[in-house]
Amino acid sequence: MSDQHVEGFLDEILKTEPTYFKVKFKVKPTNNYKIYIDGDQGITIDQCIKFNRALYKQIEEAALYPEGDFSLEVSSPGVDEPLQNIRQYKKNIGRKVEVTLTDERKLEGILKEVAEDTISVEETKGKGKKAVTEVVALPFKDIKTTIVQIQF
Secondary structure (H helix, E strand, O other), rough: OOHHHHHHHHHHHHOOOOOOEEEEEEEEOOOEEEEEEEEOOEOOOOHHHHHHHHHHHHHHHOOOOOOOOOOOEEEOOOOOOOOHHHHEEEEEEEEOEEEEEEEOOEEEEEEEEOOOEEEEEEEEEHHHOEEEEEEEEEHHHHHEEEEEOOOO
16 A cells, blocks of 8 residues: 555656656565656756655655655666656657567667657668668557667
8 A cells, every 4th residue: 555655645746847757666575666757858867866855755754664664766767678658759759769569570760750559660671772761650559668779
């Protein structure tokens, strides 16, 4: 039951900062809360610390763990974490992504568009003068994972 309280506190805190959103909320058996937050324009370490402190304060004030036997980690999703929700997809339009489909096929290209139930990826096949570029529409239901590809 405490898990629902903590997630509710988090949702209330995020309502005051509408450019940020919850990506993932995990609880390990030892009352270890691991929370991933992102922002439409990204998120800084300082902002993660701010959310952590606000949430920690609410947990303590509600006396959910009178003995203090809980831990709390608030961070941004790592660069190798798959995209989890539509807001993450939208903030990554224009970036190179690798999409793994439910049938294990992989597709790599530029994320062009995000709709309610599909994404469009511009894929280039071949090299040089033989390169062919096409935009492929992929329904979310057919996507297993999408990972942003960091380019240097």
